[in-house]
Amino acid sequence: MKATIVTIGDEILIGQIVDTNSGFIAKSLDRIGVEIHEMISISDSKQHILDTLAQLQNQVDLVIITGGLGPTKDDITKKTLCEYFGDTLVVNKDVEAHVIDLIERVMNRPASQMNKDQALVPSQCTVLHNKVGTAPGMWMKKENTVFISLPGVPYEMKYLVENEIIPKVIKEYKRPYIIHKTILTYGQGESLVAERIENWENNLPEFIKLAYLPSPGKVRLRLSARGTDKEFLEKKIEENVISLTKIIGDIIVGFEDSDTIEVVLGRLLTQQKKTLATAESCTGGKIAQVLTAVAGASNYFKGSVVSYATETKISVLGLSEALVKEHSVVSAQVAKEMAIAIKRLMKTDYAIATTGNAGPSKGDENAEIGTVFIALATPNEVIVEEFNFGQPREKVIDRTVNKGLEMLQKEILKNLL
Template sequence: MTAEIITIGDEILIGQIVDTNSVFIAKELNKIGISVNQITSIQDNREHILSTLKDANLRADLVIITGGLGPTKDDITKHTFCEYFEDHLVKDQSVLDHIEDLFEKIVSTPISDMNRDQAMVLSKSTVLFNKYGTAPGIWIEKDKTVFVAMPGVPFEMRSLMEYEVIPKLISDFNRPFIYHKTIRTYGLGESAIAQRIEAWEEALPAHIKLAYLPSYGSVRLRLSGKGDNEEKLKESIEVEFEKIYPLLEDILPSKDGEDQDIAMSINNLLASKQQSLCFAESCTGGELAAAFTLNPGASRCFKGGLVTYATKMKEDILNVPANIIEKYSVVSGEVAEKMAENAKKLFKSDYAISTTGNAGPAKGDSDVEIGTVFIGVATPDRVFSVEYQLGKNREQVVNKAVNKAFELLLKELNHN
């Protein structure tokens, strides 16, 4: 069974809001074996709605629409539906009773005829009860395609999906099972990984597909399969993953190969060793600490961090000797090492990571090239630093520096 999602509203097209509805709907449909083949955003415009419905009708078994069901004059979806489905609006008394009850108990403003008009639904449709709002959902069929329209308010849409749409899809249609499994790699680019696993990828069974999902410093590999037997489907995908682990074991953040954030892997390793960590940041501006504490349980091992952005603060707070800064530059391996070493002492931690670099767009207190970053690592046994050239884009430099810092620390933890 294939589906398309259509979102209606200028607010999406002009970038005023982010379309989170499609993400939620796609995930929920995928869970019950329905593949989403296309997502489309359009204006609340008669011609656009009609042409989009017509095109989707030719391609999909299920079309889910959000938005355009409000009470104001710019919401024309229901009237356009009447035209497309050759139908007319009728009053649904149960919806009207619900609307009047909401206004009586919750809404402070008086109810208007515009609000009552939301009880008008297509005569051929099945009404989907919206317990959190005044606009009901609509389920209607044409040429063997199911169309579901819901309001665009996210919490109303989610409730309708959970309590009305998904149960009805499950009861009305036979669906295959869809199963995904993802592992996350670090420190190697997409093309290099593809070369490593080329033979494995070419030997994948026809019902299993591989997707590469790259991001800063990380590439996720997702295997997806579809079949009628859930147990056999999962087993076949697990078998393929068992074959890939030996090919990538040096770039997996966790031994079991799960889709785990590298910061969480570090956290788990430190906690298992009963060891602690701190940060001394300059060019990353606190992003290391933010990324690490984003995961729950960071307090098990994270002692704290300092953002010594100004050169003087590196001297006054981290006790980096002025003569080292003068001799080697504030962006140097020597300074990164002193930052990490002294932060480790200050926080009385087992490990410390430091960052110092020139993220651009202009040079600061150092003449090094934009994109140059030194990362220092202090362990229980040694202190060292690594130099990186991370490009010219400021955001990219910072994000890459965070990932490189975590990669360095993870390697140390795995070797100790």
């Protein structure tokens, strides 16, 4: 079973907003065995919409459209669907009652005619009730393709996908199982990981596909299996994960998207009842941001000082001005003292400190662009490592964040052995 996702809106095409709806819809459909054939973004043009619908007709089983269902005149999707299906708009009394209630009870104002017009839907469509907004979803079928139109507002779209579309697709269509398993690795690049697992990859069954998902400092390996026997697929996925772990277990830090390194670290620190703080210069607080995005981080993360300016390193962290002048702000000595200072200031068991030249220009520093020093203060010592992450600036920052977390994880795991 195949689906195409179509987003409508000039604001997407000119980069004014980022399309997050397609990703959510794709993940939701993938979980129930629907293959995503393609994603398309098109303009708010009646002819463009009509041409797209005609091109997709009978090419896929589902076409899910988001956008263009608001109350204003530039929202043309409903009228265009009517033209494509040779239909007319009629008032759906249930939708109208819901719109009036939502506007008058919740928003405490009279419902305008423009609001009430949200209840106009093609006469042939099956209405998908939108409890969290005024624009209903619409389910229409022509020949072998179902066209589903959804509002573009993300929380309304998500409600309709989860509560209306997914249950209806499950009920009406027979689908294969699609099983995914994502292995998260840190510390080695894509090409090196690929070399290490080449023989393993070549011996994967035909129904299991491997995808490399690289980003600075980490590579996610996604195994995908498709078939009709769910238990068999899960068993084969697990067997291959076990054999993979024997090859690259030294760089595997977790499984599935939720098991990022910050989640793993949070679990380790919580289990050991240890605490952490950061002193960040070149990363500008991004390590703290990543750590605090995990629910429950307050149990182990005590805080951070973003000592971006040299005077902040001296006045807040208490570094010696002579030390900074002697070694420069981008140095192993400064990184070490930053880690010691923040560990003492926050009274924690561990501390991470970063200082470096992320670019884009060299400035007054002697350090080359991309040079970074990361210090890790543990209960027993301070470890300092030097890296050159190259360019551009964003890559340097991201790789510094990942490497700092990796250093901490390795140290914690080493102490568990």
